[in-house]
Amino acid sequence: MQRIPTDGGGSFGQNPFAALSSEGMPAAGPEPVPPAPLPPAKPKNRGRVDIIRQKAGRGGKTVTVVTHFVGIGLPEKEKLAKAMQKACGTGGTVKDGQIEIQGDKRDEVAKILTEAGFKPVFAGG
DSSP states (O other): OOOOOOSOOSOSSOOTTTTOOOTTOOOOOOOOOOOOOOOOOOOOOOOEEEEEEEOTTTTTOOEEEEEOOOSOOHHHHHHHHHHHHHHHTSOEEEETTEEEEESSOHHHHHHHHHHTTOEEEEEOO
């Protein structure tokens, strides 16, 4: 039986790049400089929204309602509602253009709205 050398000996075949030369090619330029990182963007002012605590007509249960959104569509309201539900650990919904969160969670809701660029105002009782 014949042994196969393992010393890296000869090549397996012809190198297709051996016949190429770098003559006539442009010299390598300096390393490109990466762009400077942008400063964190401040959330734009997206307007005032009212945060209301309601109990009437809800069987004695307290609900936090966010109203008066301007220039925001249903998908974004649903996304905000989902974030509020997660932060508050409660349920909620988007109904009639308003976000309703179960319980008196005005402070948590105000924090999320501020981070999203809105100016929350506590209204009502």
